[in-house]
Amino acid sequence: MAELKPGDAIPELRVTPDKYLPHRYAGASGDFNPIHIDDEFAKAVGLPRNILHGLYSMGLVAKAATALADGDPRALKRLSVQFRGMGVPEQEIVVGGTVKSVEDGRVTIDTVATQGDTTLIKNAEAEVQL
Amino acid sequence: MALKTDAVGKEWPATTYQVGREKIKEYATVLGLDNPVHLDVEAARAAGFRDVVAPPMFAVVYSSPAIGPAMFDPEVGMNFAKMVHGAQEFEWGEPACSGDVLTTTAKCLSIEERDGKGFYVFETDSVNQDGARVARGTWTLIVRGV
Numbered sequence: 622m623a624e625l626k627p628g629d630a631i632p633e634l635r636v637t638p639d640k641y642l643p644h645r646y647a648g649a650s651g652d653f654n655p656i657h658i659d660d661e662f663a664k665a666v667g668l669p670r671n672i673l674h675g676l677y678s679m680g681l682v683a684k685a686a687t688a689l690a691d692g693d694p695r696a697l698k699r700l701s702v703q704f705r706g707m708g709v710p711e712q713e714i715v716v717g718g719t720v721k722s723v724e725d726g727r728v729t730i731d732t733v734a735t736q737g738d739t740t741l742i743k744n745a746e747a748e749v750q751l
Numbered sequence: 752m753a754l755k756t757d758a759v760g761k762e763w764p765a766t767t768y769q770v771g772r773e774k775i776k777e778y779a780t781v782l783g784l785d786n787p788v789h790l791d792v793e794a795a796r797a798a799g800f801r802d803v804v805a806p807p808m809f810a811v812v813y814s815s816p817a818i819g820p821a822m823f824d825p826e827v828g829m830n831f832a833k834m835v836h837g838a839q840e841f842e843w844g845e846p847a848c849s850g851d852v853l854t855t856t857a858k859c860l861s862i863e864e865r866d867g868k869g870f871y872v873f874e875t876d877s878v879n880q881d882g883a884r885v886a887r888g889t890w891t892l893i894v895r896g897v
Contacts, residue, residue, distance in 0.1 A: 636783065649778040650811055675836045680782045680808040687807065692786035693798075694846060697807045701840035701889075 625689070625720050625728050625751070634685040634716040638673060642710055646677045673708035678741045682732050685716040686747035689728065698727070699748040706739035714741065726751050754864045754897055758827040762858040763820050768813040772803045772849040779806055795848070802849040810841050810886040814875040817855035818890055821873050827859065829871060830894050837870070837893035844884040852880045860889070869897040 625631075643657040652674055655662040663671040679702050690696030708714065718732035732745035772792070779789035787794035788804050795803045805812075822829060847853060855877040863870045875888040 642781070645781045649774075649781045651815055652811075676808070676811050676839065677782075679839060680806075680811075683806070683808045684782055684784060692784065694786070694788065694804055694806050697843060699840070699842045700807070701838070703838045704836050 625723055627720050627722055629720045631685065631689060631718040631720065631730055631732075634681060634688065635713055636681055636716075637713045638677070638708075638710045640710050642677070643671055643673055646674050650674065650676065652676070668707065670709055673710065673741075675704040675708075675741075678704075678708050678714065678734050681714060681716050682734055682742055682745050682747065685718065686730055686732065686749050689730075689749050690751055696749050696751065697747065698750055700745065702732075702742045702745040704741070705743050706736075706741055708736050708739070708741045712736050718745075718747070721746070754862055754869050755828050756862045758824065758859045759862050760859065761824075761826065762856060763817065763824070765854050765856045766816040768816060768853045768855065770805060770813065770847050770849050770851045770853060774812065775803050775805045775809060775849060778809050778812060782806065782808070792849075800846060800848050804849075805847040807841065807843050809847060810843070810877065810888060813847065813853045814855045814877050814886065814888050817857040817875050818873055818888075821857040821859060822892065827862075827871065829869070829892065830897070833895045835893050835895070836890075838889075838891035840889040842887045844886065845879055847879070847885050851885075853877050853885055864897060867896060869894040
């Protein structure tokens with residue numbers, strides 16, 4: 622990848638989680654909160670349907686940031702996010718970002734994850750060592 | 752109603768987690784992380800890791816067992832029906848590889864009321880069997896209508 626400089630956009634990551642993604646993420650992470658895996662329960666507590674785990678969406682932000690270093694897990698040094706709207710299965714998520722600063726190969730990226738009109742994650746700051 | 756803040760500074764007993772290849776593969780597959788260093792021991796060793804290496808956000812898997820008892824502690828007294836995960840931060844150090852035994856401690860950094868909401872901030876600190884820090888997590892949980 623060419624040298625990154627402040628203001629550059631990072632490559633977008635687009636993912637459409639399928640209907641059973643929350644169940645697989647629950648198994649992988651150990652978070653079986655029924656709002657993520659039980660549609661009826663989710664509706665009973667006032668949600669539109671079962672919702673994605675916020676930490677799954679954060680995982681996608683981490684994936685987009687790490688992709689700058691060809692997926693090298695050592696490259697991601699820090700990731701800080703704020704959770705906003707609720708994500709749902711079966712709708713495309715778009716993770717994008719802009720380079721804020723570059724110092725000694727340490728790239729700081731301002732990242733956002735959206736799904737339709739909903740912002741899932743904002744003010745996400747990722748530090749990647751390239 | 753004033754927010755209970757007695758738990759600020761409280762630390763909970765350490766939990767341990769042994770990292771394993773199959774769990775890393777399961778996590779990496781769900782996130783669609785196809786770098787073979789997460790899936791194949793030869794590829795991981797060729798890239799300089801002791802064994803298959805966990806993706807950074809696998810930190811959730813090994814630090815959650817420590818944060819659970821903190822969140823559910825009656826001394827903290829969070830109202831779960833009104834709780835949302837507000838923010839999360841991880842800072843990473845040494846990579847976590849299969850075979851590592853990670854020890855995580857949790858502590859309550861702050862409990863504050865702002866705009867009628869309770870902000871509960873916890874920190875987890877995970878170190879490996881050599882005492883090297885693997886990840887530090889900052890978990891911000893928000894309880895609406897306190």
